[in-house]
Amino acid sequence: MNKKNKIKIVVNGRLLTVNIKYSLKNLVEKLKTPINKVAIELNEEIVDKKKLNKIFLKNKDKIEIVHFIGGG
Amino acid sequence: MKFDILKIANKNFKSRLIVGTGKYKNMKECAEAIKISGAEIVTVAVRRVNITDRSKPLLMDYIDPKKIMYLPNTAGCFTSKDALRTLRLAREIGGWKIVKLEVLGDKKNLFPDMIETLKSTEVLTKEGFKVMVYCNDDPLMCKRLENSGASAIMPLAAPIGSGLGIQNKTNIKILRHQTKVPLIIDAGIGKASDAVEAMEMGCDAVLINTAIAKAKNPFQMAESMKYAVISGRKSFLSGSITPRLQGSPSSPKKGLI
Numbered sequence: 001m002n003k004k005n006k007i008k009i010v011v012n013g014r015l016l017t018v019n020i021k022y023s024l025k026n027l028v029e030k031l032k033t034p035i036n037k038v039a040i041e042l043n044e045e046i047v048d049k050k051k052l053n054k055i056f057l058k059n060k061d062k063i064e065i066v067h068f069i070g071g072g
Numbered sequence: 073m074k075f076d077i078l079k080i081a082n083k084n085f086k087s088r089l090i091v092g093t094g095k096y097k098n099m100k101e102c103a104e105a106i107k108i109s110g111a112e113i114v115t116v117a118v119r120r121v122n123i124t125d126r127s128k129p130l131l132m133d134y135i136d137p138k139k140i141m142y143l144p145n146t147a148g149c150f151t152s153k154d155a156l157r158t159l160r161l162a163r164e165i166g167g168w169k170i171v172k173l174e175v176l177g178d179k180k181n182l183f184p185d186m187i188e189t190l191k192s193t194e195v196l197t198k199e200g201f202k203v204m205v206y207c208n209d210d211p212l213m214c215k216r217l218e219n220s221g222a223s224a225i226m227p228l229a230a231p232i233g234s235g236l237g238i239q240n241k242t243n244i245k246i247l248r249h250q251t252k253v254p255l256i257i258d259a260g261i262g263k264a265s266d267a268v269e270a271m272e273m274g275c276d277a278v279l280i281n282t283a284i285a286k287a288k289n290p291f292q293m294a295e296s297m298k299y300a301v302i303s304g305r306k307s308f309l310s311g312s313i314t315p316r317l318q319g320s321p322s323s324p325k326k327g328l329i
Binding site: 011012013014031032033034036037038039040041044046049064065066067068069070071072 | 093095102115116124126131132162165166232259282
């Protein structure tokens with residue numbers, strides 16, 4: 001596969017290689033993320049979950065997907 | 073008697089016991105203990121989704137946020153910046169506005185960094201958050217938090233998870249006297265008697281995690297804490313007698329044979 005068509009992104013601290021023109025929507029679908037139970041940050045900016053399909057990822061983008069877990 | 077309601081940020085609660093959802097063996101045990109405790113508010117932490125193992129159970133599958141209010145916390149945050157980032161994310165998950173702010177200053181004793189806590193409270197209240205603040209028991213700093221718009225003042229009884237009970241009763245009494253918003257003992261409760269004591273001192277609620285989650289029988293302890301809080305509250309409201317050194321017979325002298 002042609003490397004030029006790939007970008008590297010970091011999701012929750014893990015390096016992933018995806019195709020160019022890859023949207024955040026593509027990413028959450030690939031990860032099977034339950035969208036109504038998470039919040040998403042792109043390069044430390046909170047992302048509007050309604051606009052995921054309009055946000056295309058760039059090389060070296062950092063994405064954080066968080067949810068609630070048990071805590072005191 | 074008028075129904076005794078706890079009001080936080082214009083929301084009404086019947087239970088005065090708030091419980092944490094951490095440190096349980098599993099989600100099932102956590103959910104069951106919470107049910108037994110009768111708590112209407114539970115604290116939750118914000119963490120990364122596990123993107124490699126999606127089989128891990130989700131908290132929301134066990135504790136329905138529509139039935140029990142989630143109180144997102146900032147546990148593990150040591151700076152105002154991290155705490156703000158965490159709570160903005162929490163709000164994004166599902167519109168949570170009532171939050172628990174906790175900015176730690178020391179990794180060993182987990183005491184709060186009050187300077188960072190105060191800064192964060194100011195920013196968060198301006199952004200429309202209703203901030204319940206974990207803090208130390210210093211009346212001056214607590215007053216500043218209240219003046220900054222905190223929705224609840226939540227002093228520690230003792231270090232988080234220590235189970236030592238209320239260490240500085242004088243300060244808690246001063247806080248009770250000066251605090252107009254709900255005063256909630258946040259950390260350090262170990263036994264039911266500690267919870268009773270907090271409530272008898274007039275605190276509006278207690279927040280307990282470790283004491284229940286790490287008890288040998290969490291379910292029984294959850295029930296014990298439930299009744300401790302009710303008992304302490306009723307004792308506080310009842311106007312207890314003034315302690316005296318001399319005895320006072322409970323049976324009348326009249327008719328004595």
